[in-house]
Amino acid sequence: MLKFYAKSEPGLEEELIKELTDFGIRAYYVRPSMVSFETDEEAVPLLNMFSRTATRFVILLGDFRVNSLDEIGNAVREIDFRQWIDPAQSFAVRALRIGVHEFTSMDIAARVGEEVIRQFGRLRVNLDEPDVVVKAELYDDWLVIGIDTTGSSLHKRWYRVYKHPAPLRPTIASAMLYHADWRGGPLLDPFCGSGTILIEAFLKHHSLPPNIKREFAYQKIKHYHNMRPLPTRFPNALEGSHSIQSPTLVGIERFEKHVRGACENVGELGVYGIEPSIRLLKGIAQKLDELVDDIQIVITNPPFGLRIGKKGKMFHLYRGFVDALVRKDVPKVCLLTKSLLPQAMLEENYKVRSKWIMYGNLPVRLVFAHS
Numbered sequence: 001m002l003k004f005y006a007k008s009e010p011g012l013e014e015e016l017i018k019e020l021t022d023f024g025i026r027a028y029y030v031r032p033s034m035v036s037f038e039t040d041e042e043a044v045p046l047l048n049m050f051s052r053t054a055t056r057f058v059i060l061l062g063d064f065r066v067n068s069l070d071e072i073g074n075a076v077r078e079i080d081f082r083q084w085i086d087p088a089q090s091f092a093v094r095a096l097r098i099g100v101h102e103f104t105s106m107d108i109a110a111r112v113g114e115e116v117i118r119q120f121g122r123l124r125v126n127l128d129e130p131d132v133v134v135k136a137e138l139y140d141d142w143l144v145i146g147i148d149t150t151g152s153s154l155h156k157r158w159y160r161v162y163k164h165p166a167p168l169r170p171t172i173a174s175a176m177l178y179h180a181d182w183r184g185g186p187l188l189d190p191f192c193g194s195g196t197i198l199i200e201a202f203l204k205h206h207s208l209p210p211n212i213k214r215e216f217a218y219q220k221i222k223h224y225h226n227m228r229p230l231p232t233r234f235p236n237a238l239e240g241s242h243s244i245q246s247p248t249l250v251g252i253e254r255f256e257k258h259v260r261g262a263c264e265n266v267g268e269l270g271v272y273g274i275e276p277s278i279r280l281l282k283g284i285a286q287k288l289d290e291l292v293d294d295i296q297i298v299i300t301n302p303p304f305g306l307r308i309g310k311k312g313k314m315f316h317l318y319r320g321f322v323d324a325l326v327r328k329d330v331p332k333v334c335l336l337t338k339s340l341l342p343q344a345m346l347e348e349n350y351k352v353r354s355k356w357i358m359y360g361n362l363p364v365r366l367v368f369a370h371s
């Protein structure tokens, strides 16, 4: 067994914990964006390939209370890096620092790097394309040292051939599916843009790995050099709940070019050999009741109004959308918003709960409403 920490989108730690539970792993909240757990070292490739909500998995080598660079050096000296890095390999330290300190994250990286090199006598540093990345994260006086198993963040999905101007991070889209506890019923995204929520729903329903056609950092870690080939389904993931039957997934989008873009993205899913059952319609969310049949849940990411500008215009858009939800009698809605929407939903007697999450640098509310 090894100790790990995983990174989530800020505010979506609970959803990552739920996902790990589906994988048969018991994880717990550590701090914003970070959860921790123990599992077999063999889970590393599977976690990276199958996780929909995590952005990164790191093998935890140690955590310490420290108050100075010297204490950081002393702490790191206790860790044996020789089982993770081959002397012929290169490495880099990536440091993160949150809190008030008299030194910078670059100072931390340099100090940790010195200690790693000391263990080998000589070891190549390559800051651009290292074979192995040592993570050093300092939160106030809490230092966490680990080995990255992921490489470039897991939010970057390969199917995004069409670049929407305001795309939703797929990791947030998937976390919304967990948040809403979606288990395969008819789902509508009435502001679907390039189709991210629908695509993530399709992949989740069929337990298909979202992170393919890419490399992972663990592939270069000494420990994983002689890894067996990976299965194509996570052994414990959603056991029994995935089916050959595809769910009804419908998207509505106002602009033709985004509808075509979403079709391009959906077209990429052909590699899995399952026909993606995603219907994409050109239309407006205010008329969703005229466009779709049976819908059990709406999961969506409406415009925040940052680009549209006028507040009044947004009010009318949101009002029209909520009126259509009511006409269609949609029982459950999960969405991201800056503020106006929950009020419109409360007025229509939806029971609403929400929490703040980070959408890039923008704090937004993740809202779940049911009738």
Ligand SMILES: C[S@@+](CC[C@H](N)C(=O)[O-])C[C@H]1O[C@@H](n2cnc3c(N)ncnc32)[C@H](O)[C@@H]1O
Pocket: 164, 166, 167, 168, 169, 190, 191, 192, 193, 194, 195, 196, 197, 252, 253, 254, 255, 258, 283, 284, 285, 286, 301, 302, 303, 304, 317
């Ligand atoms: C924030 S984006 C959604 C991005 C999408 N989740 C993705 O990952 O690509 C909102 C989308 O709603 C569309 N939109 C704006 N007003 C609309 C309306 N009244 N009905 C339907 N779609 C609308 C925009 O064109 C935009 O593509």
